[in-house]
Amino acid sequence: MAEANTQAVVQPATFAFDAESEAKIAYFVAKYPEGKQASAVLPLLDLAQRQMGRTTGSAWVPVAAMDEIGRILGMPPIRVYEVATFYLMFNTAPVGKFHLQVCTTTPCWLRGSDEVVHACRKATGIKGWKETSEDGLFSMTEVECLGACVNAPILQVNDDFYEDMDAARTTALLEALKRGEIPPVGSTIGRQTSAPEGGPTTLTSLSFEKTE
């Protein structure tokens, strides 16, 4: 699977960290004792992915970047490949500007994640998972539990969670993204973080105001 990707994907021949990333590399590498620099592989992979997103509009980690990380941290490239392919948060193939990560694990599925998936497909024209829309704006990935079941279903766009989704709100969100707007993250039905829908249902008689 992973191997097939490296062949199908057009890999850039070289990769170099820019000044912004370099400053952070020093910060991360310094966190670990001498001789244990390989521990910084995860933050460096993240830096590489973010730099790619910043510079090319597609946040992914090419093989050249993994090789560069291996060189910086003094570890064989294959050890970097292993880490990068293990964590699904690292994209080893190019993705769209907005990476739509739809949670379809049981709680989200029970709360209607299928609707969200359909709405995404309809709005973006993407047919299957791991595909990118023709305009290059969107990619869709099926992800396992995002840990926000209380506000299921969840649609993660790049780093941010959009919660309490349904078909209509999904479509509206994607249309807004297409227009270049970034709608506020969090619950799309206006609930406060993970509080009950429509306001508190318990402890309503208690006042947390400071009393004399």
Added chain:
Amino acid sequence: MVKVTVDGIDVDVPPRSNVLQACEAAGKEIPRFCYHERLSVAGNCRMCLVEIEKAPPKPFASCAYPVNEGMVVHTDTPMVKKARRGVMEFLLINHPLDCPICDQGGECDLQDQAMGYGGDSSRYDESKRAVKDKDLGPLVKTVMTRCIHCTRCIRFSTEIAGVSEMGATARGEGMEVGTYVQKALSSELSGNLIDICPVGALTSKPYAFVARPWELKKTDSVDVLDAVGTNIRVDSRGPEVLRILPRLNEDVNEEWLADKGRFSVDGLKRRRLDSCWVKRDGKLVKATWEEAFTAIDGKLKGLAGDRIGAIAGDLADAESMLALKDLMGALGSSNLDCRQDGAVYDASRREFYTFNTSIAGIEEADAILIVGSNPRIEAPLINARIRKRFLAGGVRIGLIGAAADLTYPVEHIGTTPAALSDPAVAEVLKAAKKPMLILGAGALARADGAALLAECWKLAAASSMLTTDWHGFNVLQLAASRVAGLDLGFLPGKGGKGLAGMLGGGVDLLWLLGADEFDTAKIGASTFVVYQGHHGDKGAARADVILPGAAYTEKNGTYVNTEGRAQRGQLAIYPPGDAREDWKILRAVSGWIGKHLPYDDLAGVRARLEAVNPVFARVDILPRFGGNETAAPQGGALGDAAFVPAIANYYQTDPVSRASPTMAECTAAHAPALAAAAE
């Protein structure tokens, strides 16, 4: 020692052993896939489950569980059997049932253990997973759908071979073993992946679909394509050698075999000399033995002894070198040489030309200085031992010579002999308790070879390399025949000519015993060349008479490896066509020309070998010895030229590997790396 009871049998095992080792000590068979004695413990196949009393009531992976005093282990309770059957069922979920078309069939751990420990059917009727095959180069064929993720290959390449190129990418159902980026493995030990793979995921590419293991005749032998003397098993069917596998010998090769020794096997069938050839009117024509012998006899008639010479090649066995030496002696010639590379040896003492520490002894060294050698190319298995020593920790390794990646970090001291007098080197060697020095045979072939030998010996004598129980001075030979040749005294006798003297018309009749590794163009135009050997290589191209000999798999031969360990290879198949065992050819020639050699059978030759040098009587055994005498060999002035690699292309160094299509493929596959190394 720790006392452990396994199925009612009390055994004492060393502390820090694991339960699996304790079970083996008790003679119990524990099934396993991922566990391998020479690799780190992964504990991921779960096949070695056992039950342990007074421990949590669950099966334990015995390979990853340490023993405790008084531990009571059960290996055949219903719980253990059920657990193993369950593990086997899971392992087989994604394993294809393609045993009939799998090369591992018949020697497959999974097949055997499924029979022994598995259930009779699978309850899994979903689709099986399929995995794309990887390209690991011309030697290792992959069928990755068969992989059970034991990670032995990953651990072997990382730990033993020292090339971290294999890994497990992705995870869960998507996990795949491979290199991620498609590339040929850059290791000289990659063939061992085939042996350690417990299933048919990694098999031999050249041997694909050739034979089944039960069809093969297995003959114990010794590898001659380098000077390590790797113990091998030659698998043959009918008149063909089909494959070569390593044989266990802890003192020499452990259980590994270098790629050249393993995969040159197809070279044994190509470019073979299978009949006599005699040059008539400037052209070689096929001839009978009588015609060939008559031609030689005609040339020898009236020729003075000092106009006859002989050169022994790098693959020659001791028996044939002895017969050739005796024949030359009978002809009154002392023009002998076994040093095709022109190397300078001091043959007065054996320790000046052997690997005295012994290969197993490397594991005791605490400082290693490598001079003018690249052991990774020249003797991959000795390099693997040095790496093993490096992994154990507490060793400093220095290199004087061309910089190279030896799979372990080295302190590169210099590229010229001048680095030998670096005070830092002497300091490190002096501080070490068991220092050793490895001098490459390539360095001895330099103009200042004798001086290098003397300098290195002096360096050894000045540190604690030469003590009563430790000998740290080593010469790493390149040719399998060299030590035996020196032991036999296959060197110019009194007033005799060496290699250089015999070339350029120095002799009128030159007998080449498989000698192909020198510049045959330098042989004088009027010199009559007899080539006795098995491959139509450079020597045969220059010959006036060709006598077809036997390759190492086709004769009972004695070889002495770089350590000075005499070992015997056995005849696996008969030589092709008219070809004969080499000492028999020489014996027949001696009879034809009326100078009968005094032996008619193998026992007779070997008795004569032992009479010439008692080392040939001590087969396989090599006691450790110290360096008691510190007197240095004859030296000279050191040159200031940089050391150059002795071997340019690992895969093609001798007539057998040059005739091998597989080795040619390897050469092509590694061409960019070779070009980079040459720069």
